[in-house]
Amino acid sequence: MSRIGVFICWCGENIARTVDVDEVARLVAEFPGVRCAVNYKYMCSDPGQAIVRDKIVSERLDSVVIASCSPHMHLRTFRSAASLAGLNPYRVEMANIREHCSWVHPNRAQATAKAVQLIRLSVEKARRDHELEPIRVPVTRRALVIGGGVAGIQAALDIANSGYEVVMVERDPSIGGKMAGLSETFPTLDCSQCILTPRMVEVGQHPKIKLYSYSEVEAVSGYVGNFNVSIRQKARYVDIKKCTGCGECWNACPLKRNPSEFDYAMGMRPAIYVPFPQAVPARPVIDAKVCAKIIRNGCGLCLKKCKAEAINFHDQDKLVEEKVGAVVIATGYKLYNIGKVQDRPKLEGYGEYGYGKYKNVIDSLQFERLLSASGPTVGELKRPSDGAQPKSVVFLCCVGSRDNAKGLPYCSKICCMYTAKHAMLYKHKVHDGQAHVFYMDIRAGGKGYEEFVRRAIEQDGAQYYRGRVSKITEENGKLIVRGTDTLAGEPVTIEADMVVLANAMRPADGVEQLAQKFNVGYDEYGFLLESHPKLRPVETASAGVYICGACQAPKDIPESVAQASAAASKVLITFSASELTREPEIAKVNEDTCAACYTCLHACPYHAVEQAEVRTPRGVFVKRTARVNPGLCMGCGTCVSVCPSKSADLEGFTEQQIYSMVESLV
């Protein structure tokens, strides 16, 4: 016979004003199996919890029903209270008579009647509750960091410096990401590579970081604490262990004029190349799409020159397996390339700006490379068409951003700041030059940011026009920029030597496929979804998988670094014990009755059902069965609903419980 205790909360006035709590207590006490029904002003308070604990002991209760607010609020509170009194925490039920009753029904009589019914349901459920134990899952205390930009580097260093091994996967030949290609960073105008390369070197040399460069994540299986990751190491055609980085090969390579990816086609590189001098690893890679040896068995000069015998034209992609317990995704961003055919039909492109048609219309990352001291023009500002020094440069903000008609509706956050920076750096290089900036608003919310933008205007003489540009054409080597200034209400036409477009920030290519491998959601733009936009910015819906940096949303370097450390801290929480506990309200298959049809396996959205075998203690095969992996199952109940033999059921929410709850109402 059940011994159920019902505890009805007034929640101050929130419940008691509408629901007659005394009447409810009186009626509920009549339910079969209910030993006591009490009401109190604030059940969740210390005295309230004390009442629950005392009653559990004095009435020898075997189940408890709390009729109060939503379980999202205080289920944990009451489970702890029950635990302290010696009652299994999974024998605690909550009837929501606030959000589902007093807060939505104004009529006192009706609300009271409904509260009684809600409690009736919970009592029925509680009657058939069983003791359950939390599930313990072992943790592999190694982390995977995907992406070797500043965010990935920060996360990897934080985790590695805490004593745990990190596997880092970067798809480019070198780590460093976009930040390695910038010239100077706002608001300090620090040389970007100077502040980043020490970190890059630290990653490259760290005893606890295993770097897979020029590699990508191929496949993932498993669950938090126990991920199996398959990594594809792409063929470099160079053995980086043998290679000494001497440079004989890339100096000898005759195919010198391939557009450099690192320089965003502002400069050239050979077929065998290191992307930039400070690369980590500082070892070359061969571009198989252009190498004469690979395509038609010609050349082979690099092979002859290499004293370390590190060149291997028979190299192939390799797949390696790594086991990790947590994953940090830090795949970064790319710029919206408005000159090319788009991956989405709506992003038609901006034919009016002439990007791709006029050589001197470039985007902001290309401009960074032209400014950079280690760039293709060695820090001298030379425009792409003829190498002349531009005396007037026009900067366009919001290209592709804040554009509902044929771009992306969101703000890319960093462009106002880097455009001010570009205007300043331009002036520092070309003292008699004039920068013109067309903007819609100035978004400069960070520390020292507003002052930085004012410096560009007041000290470095950048001319700011509030308005967008309608069209850019080229006449006699000059770019005719037709814009406006809405503050004066005048059209503005400028003859420029060069135009720099602040294109929108988008997530890096391939992020959607990667997200699907990890069951991480993404929005319509491809930005990865955080668990909660305010309170959980680095966690995802997938336990053990964290995100940081620009892959989550447009942001600048300090924010990326902060989020990276945040993600690292979440990983460290995951690693803080050798075991993880999970809630036991998950599915379970009755292996006696299971027919191994595996409908549940195919229906499970979390891939939590496995094919298993039942064997005798001596190992003789008896039958096949479905088995739920307690580490992966999220308790959604899909398998329960599709199982034809009713072998699958949910612990803590069995079919029996549901049927009896429904019957109790009818």
Place this chain on the structure above:
Amino acid sequence: MSQGALARPLSPLLALCQVYLRRELQALSVATAISASSDVIAEVESLAHTGIRDCYQCGKCTAGCPMAAGMDSGPTRLIRLLQLGQTEKALRAQGMWQCVSCQTCSTRCPKSVDCAGIMDALRQLSFERGVATPEQQHTVLFQKAFLANIRRNGRLNDLELIGEFKLTTFMRGRSIAFLLKDATLAPELMKRSKFHLVGEKARDRAVVARIFARCMDGSTL
């Protein structure tokens, strides 16, 4: 709203009240302006099938407008006036009459605001209310004469149109120069067989007149 009633004070006391009211009304400026002119804004939005509030004043329309340099209020400013409820200023502006309807503004607008449609709506509403700016009367009179011509003939009669247009502008401005301008075009057109003394007419002109009557009766589609 019958303004005639307000304009006839019954007594000096009432007159004083009116003066006081007018001053109070002026002091309320923008807030009142928006609510009082909300019917004009609603009409513009309904005629143009577009939302005035969508415009975030980026200025791209003005930047691409071939006529903006000469306009008193370019398209950005006209929309801003509407957003602020300054509909009187907008209806009396020159800008929309200088507009050549090239559609560049609407094509490039990042918020898909039909700016060209708003120019059409402003033209229609200022025309119907009789407040079209005096400075652009040539354009207003030309469009009016054009419509009158089609209504009469079903198709455009060049010579009749030019005649009516020149006459009405002369009656307004007494400019002989404008009247006689383009007179030398006549022989040039004649020798190229482009001069039609009597233009074409549609057979069923009555239906055209009926269509006009139904469209210009003040109701909306």
Place this chain on the structure above:
Amino acid sequence: MNLAYYPGCALHGSSNDYEQSLRACLGTLDVELKEIDDWICCGATAAHSLNQKLAIALPARNLALAENKGFHEMLAPCPMCSMQLLKARKELGESEALRRSVSEIVELEVHGEVKVLNLIQLFESIGLDKLKAAVKVPLSALNAACYYGCLLTRPPEVVEFDDFEQPRSMEKILAALGGKTVDWNYRTECCGAGMTMASEQTVLDLSHKILTNAKQHGANCLVVACPMCHVNLDMKQPNIERHYGVKHAMPIYYLSDVVGLALGFTPEALGVNRHFVPGAASSADLQVSKPAAGLKAGATAKDAGAK
């Protein structure tokens, strides 16, 4: 090909040279045009400026007139007309209530299903290879600036034709005819449209910029597919020259002119002699003089002997 023909007021008025040339060249290309019986003016600029209802109703009636005669396609060589017809067609297609209400106003059941083609689309429909095969006089002396004006490509969601920032459909036709075209910057800039009478200075300013830019980019003529643009650029060219003190001397051809000339018609047959700015007087003007066979251009008799 059999389609309905909507000339519009301009092609029967001061731009009847446009009708002359298109009737001539379409005749040899197996295109039969049936003028819509008792068509009415589409409303042009005046209707959409002064009354939105009229701007839909007037073109709607013409759509119905074509449909009632069983036509599935109609040619509207004037982009003002074709744009207004397409706009009416689109709006009626999006609202059944509007369609019914407009049908009542125009006293005809309007379905808005007949397709509306501009002249460029008609040539594309005929087929560029068919056009190329029919060329008798390749236009090798032509270095044309193809001028689209406003309403062939805008508003893009109404006319849905060509790239509205960088259109190339006319250039492709010129190439099939053996002509060269220039890359220039005023392809889709307005010429002043219907302001010719009401505000002539607007037309002079805007059209002057177009002619200047075409010349700056090496064009020796303009090719247009709009009667309004033609008037502003051709008939008003003497006024432009007088006002700005420049000599443009830029012939303005209709697209049907260049097609007709390539097909072997004389300029008179096409009405080219009726333009204000003289164009080609004969087919010799259209071709660069060819050197004798066996010698490269610029070779001397000595070279010929040495061979």
